[in-house]
Amino acid sequence: MEDMATFLLRMPQALKRKLEQRAKQENRSVNSLLQTMIENELESLKQIDTVTSLEHRQFIGQVISSKQIDQENGLVQVNGIFYRYLIESNQNFDSTKSYIVIEANGNILTLRPVVL
Known part of the structure; x- marks a missing residue:
């Protein structure tokens, strides 16, 4: 068995309730659900990195x-x-701001206003 680690995770109460509800729907513990979600996310990032x-x-x-x-x-x-392009969170374009590219998906770039 792999050594287990413990750490404190802070999150909004609403998010905690959503996780608890999802875990209950899947007949799992919140810990098990989070572990699977993190593993899946890391695996998908690994695949993205290779391609x-x-x-x-x-x-x-x-x-x-x-x-x-x-x-x-x-x-x-x-x-x-x-x-x-898309601007993050559907913000309106502001000609006085610069933007940073935060995502590239095909021929669509997602931009975020630069906050100084």
């Missing part, structure tokens, strides 16, 4: 000025290539 797209490798973390964004056509220009 990472050019966009993901080159653009994640790159800061984009508002001048590179064509709001009218829904495009952003990154390294000379135009991509569709």
Whole structure:
């Protein structure tokens, strides 16, 4: 048997209730549910790392000025290539802000406003 570790995890009460409800639906303990969720997430990240797209490798973390964004056509220009874009949490475009690329999914980049 593998050595087990214990750590304290803080979360909102609402999230805890959701986890408890899901665990109950699956006839499992919250601990077992969380362990499986973490294992699945780490495995999926491992798979993503082995088949990472050019966009993901080159653009994640790159800061984009508002001048590179064509709001009218829904495009952003990154390294000379135009991509569709989404702004995190469906925020409105703000021409006074710069944005950072936080996700690349096919030809769609997700941007987050840079907070200074």
